[in-house]
Amino acid sequence: MRVYLLVMLVAAVVTFIATPVALRLARATNALTPVRARDVHTTPTPRLGGVAMLAGFAMALLVASRVPFLEGVFTTAQPWAILAGAALVSLLGVADDIWDLDWMTKLAGQILAAGLIAWQGVQLITFPIFGLTIGSSRLSLVATVLVVVVAINAVNFVDGLDGLAAGMVGIGGLAFFGYTYLLTRTATPGDYSNLATVVIAAVVGTCVGFLPHNFHPSRIFMGDSGSMFLGLTVAAAAITVTGQIDPAVFSAGQVLPAFVPILLPVAVLLLPLLDMTLAVLRRLRAGQSPFKPDRMHLHHRLLAWGHSHRRAVLVMYLWTAVISFSAAALVVFDGYAVLIGTGACALVALLLTIGRLPGLRRPRHAKETA
Secondary structure, three states, X not given: OHHHHHHHHHHHHHHHHHHHHHHHHHHHOOOEEOOOOOOOOOOOEEOOHHHHHHHHHHHHHHHHHOOHHHOOHHHOOHHHHHHHHHHXXXXXXXXXXXXXXXXXXXXXXXXXXXXXXXXXXXXXXXXXXXXXXXXXXXXXXXXXXXXXXXXXXHHHHHOOOOOHHHHHHHHHHHHHHHHHHHHHHHHOOOOOOOHHHHHHHHHHHHHHHHHHHHOOOOOOOOHHHXXXXXXXXXXXHHHHHOOOOOHHHOOOOOOHHHHHHHHHHHHHOHHHHHHHHHHHHHHHHOOOOOXXXXXXXXXXXXXXXXXXXXXXXXXXXXXXXXXXXXXXXXXXXXXXXXXXXXXXXXXXXXXXXXXXXXXXXXXXXXXXXX
């Protein structure tokens, strides 16, 4: 555990130190987010935070590769393929943050980055449910690219408030980190090293290091360079752990853990995936491009409901924690206990969302606007 915490700490410290450098770079290249109708910020804001996050992630992997405990993780090309894919989408995001690329160019770049990590072995091959295996290498490649591209755009869609995407991925990633660590201890008691745990520890660290600069009022946005980086790395961590669980390592009463490798990555990105799905359906119904921006995302609805900027972000944090930690808890606790605990936490989250707890009543003008 201490080695993984070191990886997380390195990523956090490097990201924190590199963010002011990225801020100056954004100003020098005029990579600023203008004030648009769909936005909630009131002044043009630098948006190359993803460069600092990539630097923190790369340094964390470099340090991890020098630790004897993790040397088995770096005997394959997979960690460096994930880093290369993350660098590729981050550079694509930098280009978009500076020159505003069209959606087809960005999609092509995302497919290229996803194909790169798949080509180096980060692929969906087996599912831990009934021993299902993807029999075709071509189908495995297509499935991997699809999962990665969907994850990239899900995080990109939800990145609309200060600190929202970094906090949600950080919280969900922390649950995922705990799950992969416990899974490794259970499946291979003599060797706790695991690529998915290293990757997700580094991702959580980058989020922790970036949040002090990004929480409301934000001094810098992560931009597409950051949101696409987070989407790809989380998807890569999920893919590397999927299919590595053997249901036989659990007791007969622990049936649900066999489904967690599929359930948990979805739970971590459930709100971004839901937000993206609703946005695509909404825009297609209106006869618009699914990539056309609007002010109807989940976080915009929370603002319209009367929540302040910070409170809307914290509500999204809370729901992310409830969903992701509940899924991770299935590995440790009985399913019925998890269900009861999740129900209680979800009720509290719902009350906080609708503002029915003392001290959370909406202002009159907010009610009228909503």
